[in-house]
Amino acid sequence: MTKSAKARLLVIEDDIDVQELLAAFFKPKGFDVTIYDNPLSVLNDFENQSLSCDVIITDLKLPEISGIEFTRKLKDLGIETPIILITAHNSAEVALESVQAGAFGFVLKPLSFPQLLVTVERALHFRSLATENASLKAVVQAQSTGQIEGVIGKSPAFKQVLDLAKRVAGSYANVFISGESGTGKEVIAKTIHNLGDRKEAPFVAINCSAIPENLLESELFGFAKGAFTGALDKKKGLFEEAEGGTLFLDEIGDLSLMLQAKLLRVIQEKKIKRIGENQLRDINVRILSATHKDLRKELAEKRFREDLFFRLNVIAIKIPSLRERREDILPLAEHFLKKFAALNGSGTKKFSKEAKESLLANPWRGNVRELENAIERAVVLSSFDIIGKEDLADPEISVSEHSTFFDFNQLTSASSKLPTVDELVNLYVRHVLQKNGGAKEKTAKELSIDRKTLYRRLHA
Amino acid sequence: MSSAVDELPSEMRERYLLRRREDLSKCLDALGALDFTQLSKVGHQVRGNAASFGFERLAPVGEELEQAAAVGDRERSMFLLNQFEAVLNEYRPL
Numbered sequence: 169m170t171k172s173a174k175a176r177l178l179v180i181e182d183d184i185d186v187q188e189l190l191a192a193f194f195k196p197k198g199f200d201v202t203i204y205d206n207p208l209s210v211l212n213d214f215e216n217q218s219l220s221c222d223v224i225i226t227d228l229k230l231p232e233i234s235g236i237e238f239t240r241k242l243k244d245l246g247i248e249t250p251i252i253l254i255t256a257h258n259s260a261e262v263a264l265e266s267v268q269a270g271a272f273g274f275v276l277k278p279l280s281f282p283q284l285l286v287t288v289e290r291a292l293h294f295r296s297l298a299t300e301n302a303s304l305k306a307v308v309q310a311q312s313t314g315q316i317e318g319v320i321g322k323s324p325a326f327k328q329v330l331d332l333a334k335r336v337a338g339s340y341a342n343v344f345i346s347g348e349s350g351t352g353k354e355v356i357a358k359t360i361h362n363l364g365d366r367k368e369a370p371f372v373a374i375n376c377s378a379i380p381e382n383l384l385e386s387e388l389f390g391f392a393k394g395a396f397t398g399a400l401d402k403k404k405g406l407f408e409e410a411e412g413g414t415l416f417l418d419e420i421g422d423l424s425l426m427l428q429a430k431l432l433r434v435i436q437e438k439k440i441k442r443i444g445e446n447q448l449r450d451i452n453v454r455i456l457s458a459t460h461k462d463l464r465k466e467l468a469e470k471r472f473r474e475d476l477f478f479r480l481n482v483i484a485i486k487i488p489s490l491r492e493r494r495e496d497i498l499p500l501a502e503h504f505l506k507k508f509a510a511l512n513g514s515g516t517k518k519f520s521k522e523a524k525e526s527l528l529a530n531p532w533r534g535n536v537r538e539l540e541n542a543i544e545r546a547v548v549l550s551s552f553d554i555i556g557k558e559d560l561a562d563p564e565i566s567v568s569e570h571s572t573f574f575d576f577n578q579l580t581s582a583s584s585k586l587p588t589v590d591e592l593v594n595l596y597v598r599h600v601l602q603k604n605g606g607a608k609e610k611t612a613k614e615l616s617i618d619r620k621t622l623y624r625r626l627h628a
Numbered sequence: 629m630s631s632a633v634d635e636l637p638s639e640m641r642e643r644y645l646l647r648r649r650e651d652l653s654k655c656l657d658a659l660g661a662l663d664f665t666q667l668s669k670v671g672h673q674v675r676g677n678a679a680s681f682g683f684e685r686l687a688p689v690g691e692e693l694e695q696a697a698a699v700g701d702r703e704r705s706m707f708l709l710n711q712f713e714a715v716l717n718e719y720r721p722l
């Protein structure tokens with residue numbers, strides 16, 4: 169919780185006078201106070217993800233279930249919000265039972281408001297420390313285990329990939345990685361790099377399909393000063409940038425035949441020549457490449473050079489789709505949930521049972537990337553501690569199904585209502601997202617907006 | 629405690645006394661029907677909340693009422709309801 173945000177206090181009390189008293193005391197002190205008179209409704213609303221708060225004050229003697237039983241049930245749901253019990257029963261047994269049930273504090277009636285306020289403030293401090301602790305733990309755990317982003321999976325299919333990646337990491341052989349979009353080809357490439365002798369040297373990645381051909385050539389090989397209009401100074405290419413390390417050429421299936429020939433020469437001679445220069449420079453770079461295309465088909469249709477294919481494809485690794493490793497869906501989802509909850513400072517979050525079922529039932533055609541995006545969206549948009557099935561629904565999936573092309577003449581024709589500037593901005597955001605193949609981070613960066621604004625525009 | 633009570637809007641304290649008069653009437657009806665649940669509930673609440681509104685003398689009456697109701701003591705309950713009314717009148721005569 170940030171300092172500017174109001175602390176959310178939930179009061180469970182069936183005595184209307186005490187309800188009013190607590191509201192009258194805490195509201196002027198800047199608290200956002202919500203009142204319930206029935207603990208079962210609170211449990212129900214927590215389960216339905218329609219309730220979230222920072223501290224709970226509950227009476228001990230309540231209708232349906234006691235405050236202690238309520239505390240136990242809330243903890244069973246995995247909700248870690250601190251609970252302060254208030255009671256007129258001044259007994260050591262009750263106090264002990266409350267603490268054993270997981271209550272944060274215990275305040276006697278008649279209420280001493282200074283004492284209650286101190287207890288609530290301590291509970292808020294405790295909650296913020298617990299959130300911070302969880303975030304740091306996740307970071308430290310990831311660092312100490314050498315865990316690499318997204319390399320999570322115990323399925324036999326994925327274990328096979330990891331075993332192969334470990335075995336090839338120590339060699340200098342070129343590795344060709346194939347797999348559907350979003351399966352984590354770059355993650356595996358990075359794993360190979362990090363597990364090998366070259367891990368201290370740079371890992372440089374480039375997506376060959378994202379850059380126009382003439383620009384790609386200068387990106388890969390660099391250029392001399394004055395080599396072409398705009399070459400105001402000399403520039404190293406990515407082969408030189410990756411010296412001693414690894415160059416990962418993603419979507420190599422989209423490389424033009426001209427650049428394929430140049431790449432083949434570099435691999436054979438282990439030398440590069442910057443554009444506009446005659447000098448050959450030695451390079452020591454391991455090449456890992458990947459594509460989602462069927463390169464055998466590209467070879468048959470003469471769109472990819474056979475000699476280059478065999479040079480790159482010394483060792484082939486095929487990453488299974490998420491559909492082929494369904495047992496990895498939940499561990500991956502839990503990993504992304506921790507990661508994004510920590511990034512957003514939104515405390516510990518959990519999936520509801522229905523959300524888990526929905527995650528397992530989804531075909532995940534966009535593979536791990538789609539899963540990651542879905543979890544990030546759910547964390548950003550949900551204000552509750554439990555992520556529900558509805559939080560995982562993907563309203564912008566239709567972006568790829570509907571064209572975002574719009575004609576201004578048609579939009580401004582007399583018969584149609586003029587769109588507002590806001591509506592046009594939303595259309596534009598969807599259009600750019602579609603152009604970027606659903607990559608939200610890239611889209612937000614290109615549009616110079618933050619992720620929250622992006623989500624708001626997509627959901628508008 | 630007293631400073632917190634001083635901060636309370638006077639209408640809240642007025643409303644509190646008014647609700648206790650309603651409780652008293654309900655309790656008398658309940659006692660006529662030998663229903664001690666209502667008496668126990670009112671006794672418990674008053675025991676816990678009266679002092680928070682600055683009505684300290686009402687709290688022990690609530691506590692005793694809760695105890696008498698727990699054992700189904702009709703005479704003691706009647707006596708305590710009379711005392712309850714007397715304390716209410718001390719704070720705000722009808």
